[in-house]
Amino acid sequence: MLKFAANLSFLYNDADFLDRFSAASRDEFHAVEYLFPYPWDARDIAARLNDNGLEQVLFNAPAGDWDQGDRGIACIPGRELEFRAGFNKALEYAQALDCRRVHVMAGICPPGIDAAQMRATYEANVAWAAELAAPIGREVLIEPINHRDMPGYFLNTQTQAHDIVQTVGAMNLKVQMDLYHCQITEGDLSTAISRWIATGRVGHFQIASVPSRNEPTTGEINDNYIFDLIASESQQHGWEGWIGCEYRPKLGAEAGATSRGLTWLRTLRSHSTYPVI
Template identity: 60%
Template sequence: MPRFAANLSMLYPEHAFLDRFEAAARDGFRGVEFLFPYEHPAAELAARLKANGLQQVLFNTVPGDFQAGERGLAALPGREAEFRAGVEKALEYAEALACPRLHVMAGLVPEGMDRATMRATYLANLRWAAGLAARQGVALLIEPINTRDIPGYFLNRQDHAHELLSEVGALNLQVQMDLYHCQVVEGDVASKIRQYLPTGRVGHFQIAGVPARHEPDLGEVNYPYLFSVIDEVARESGWQGWVGCEYRPARGAAAGGTSQGLDWLRRWQSREND
């Protein structure tokens, strides 16, 4: 059965961020992910993980000025020094949190920017970052993101991501396969799981309902079927990763809203235990 991790940047919005660890543990999660940890001391986050028996499975490297609309630096020419400093900071947090994976955001395509120049910058930055992360035993992930949620994002398709991985050639560089983004951009999601998961290049999955990005049992995607596909291919390939629940609860910040919306998970676990 897939291991599900709670995305604490989106789930449990009725709680202050540091209190979401306990809320996730109460609901039976054993792994968590979030976007960025940098507003909080690493020692405080590590203490919350330990106190609640949780494993940190993923977070993002420094994305530039997120509040101002930046969505990563890896593909942006002229920002290399800032990118490197952000990766170094992320690796410090990863060590403190015993986190084995970091998502490196590519960034937005500036108006008039040549994509070939961005691609060359992206490849060079990924090679450098993968080499540094490998010394620490950390995997770096790149994620195709749909341009409806993030207009102008540089990386949008699974085939493009795997092409970049092949060109970089670093064993610890993998794809973060978000099935929500994949459905919005490409569809045919089950076939893509079967195509890419056996390669060993998919390091992490994420899920959300399509199109509203609520619970995975709301919308057009048959997630129980996709979970069974992941299970099947994982057994054949030996994959042992996590599935991040990166969605916005349909009940919003209502007290207990995230927990009430976890019926999809309880149904799946009950089915697997039968």
């Protein structure tokens, strides 16, 4: 089975955020994800989830001052207390929204700081977060991001991320495998998917076309082949996670742009040999 979640930070952006939940439900999504819930009261978000029969599957922990260029702070020495306060807030939202997974962004490498020091800081922070999250059944995810979209980001490759997960050794620390970033940075998606699903360390997938980050099947990736591969590998290895649709609709913020662009998903649902939700 393949399970797709609508990313409400990217999709349905012709509507206010809280109205995007019903839009996703109308398009037969059963789950949602997004970047940050913190501008909204968790009770209001929970009501939208409940009213529309949606599962919350992922969001990000606070990532520092986004408007000032922060893209996470977990790798940055000297900001550990800020990281811990933010992650505690994320767990409060995860509990209120019954969300199993929280993504911790690593951050942009500050100039003048040794890479080994940043890695040590990052590992200590995610180890602390995983230990705090484990008793309440939450997973901590880390995600490699390409340097074209986010220059200077600390975590770039699947090998680097999986090595950190192995070093930390927490069962609830997983890798968020975004195939858009993976294709830009590394390529060879088929080999990567088969290799990493088999480890049991992949907690979540995300998708978008390359290079434009629009709907799947509109770029250089053979998405239908990739979907078949994920379904096959998932069945073989017992992977039951979600695939986040983190792409920008080709029609932008036009009214109904997201729904009109979901031809790829409607076709997959109607023609697939395996269940798709």
